[in-house]
Amino acid sequence: MSFAAILRRELILARRTGAGAELGLVFFLILISVVPFALGPDQRLIGRIAPAILWIAALLSTLLGLDRLLQADEDDGIVDHFLLSGTPLVALLAVKALAHWLVTGLPLALAAPLLGVMLAIEPAAMLPLALSLLIGTPALTLIGLVGAALTVSLRRGGLLLSILVLPLSIPTLIFGVTLVKEAAEGRPFTTPLMLLCAVSLMMLAVAPAGAAAALKFARN
Numbered sequence: 001m002s003f004a005a006i007l008r009r010e011l012i013l014a015r016r017t018g019a020g021a022e023l024g025l026v027f028f029l030i031l032i033s034v035v036p037f038a039l040g041p042d043q044r045l046i047g048r049i050a051p052a053i054l055w056i057a058a059l060l061s062t063l064l065g066l067d068r069l070l071q072a073d074e075d076d077g078i079v080d081h082f083l084l085s086g087t088p089l090v091a092l093l094a095v096k097a098l099a100h101w102l103v104t105g106l107p108l109a110l111a112a113p114l115l116g117v118m119l120a121i122e123p124a125a126m127l128p129l130a131l132s133l134l135i136g137t138p139a140l141t142l143i144g145l146v147g148a149a150l151t152v153s154l155r156r157g158g159l160l161l162s163i164l165v166l167p168l169s170i171p172t173l174i175f176g177v178t179l180v181k182e183a184a185e186g187r188p189f190t191t192p193l194m195l196l197c198a199v200s201l202m203m204l205a206v207a208p209a210g211a212a213a214a215l216k217f218a219r220n
Helices: 002-016 021-039 043-064 071-076 078-084 089-103 105-118 123-151 158-168 170-184 190-219
Strands: none
Touching: 002 089, 021 043, 021 105, 043 105, 043 123, 043 158, 043 170, 071 078, 078 089, 078 190, 089 105, 089 123, 089 190, 105 123, 123 158, 123 170, 123 190, 158 170, 170 190
């Protein structure tokens, strides 16, 4: 029941603070609208780099709400309550990461085929694009969870958080973009798909424990 209550609370707070799915989708639409002005009307060029554009936009959308992932709870003393409660801190942080992904990564993955049409992605790559975002965006959120825990005790640590998260997100971006490119060219994409799954599963196993250790270390 405590996990369900925390998940519900996080979803409500995300909606009230404007960090819900609408923000990520609007950010995507703005980015897609700006790209043609920078690259020109060459649809073939835009189609070739569209997977990279969408994945970079997914990463930036994830970063938008990371500074609020734990900071508000730190300011209100809720983090201390988590530490003193009998509920495992690792599980509580995993629930918070799930809520963040539900309002950022999942809507982008579901909207990816429509956004792909706007960027002239090959039709054969539409479903692989959505699949890559569905599998890969949890890794971005979990990496951000660790960064948020490391910087939660710092005032205005948003820049440091981005510096910590961006390098660790590079493997996820590489495998995600490679998967979509292989699908667009009609080649098997099993290898990048498996690697992307491996990254997300590894972060699922490591990130909540790492974030919990970071929060406990900050109290020592």
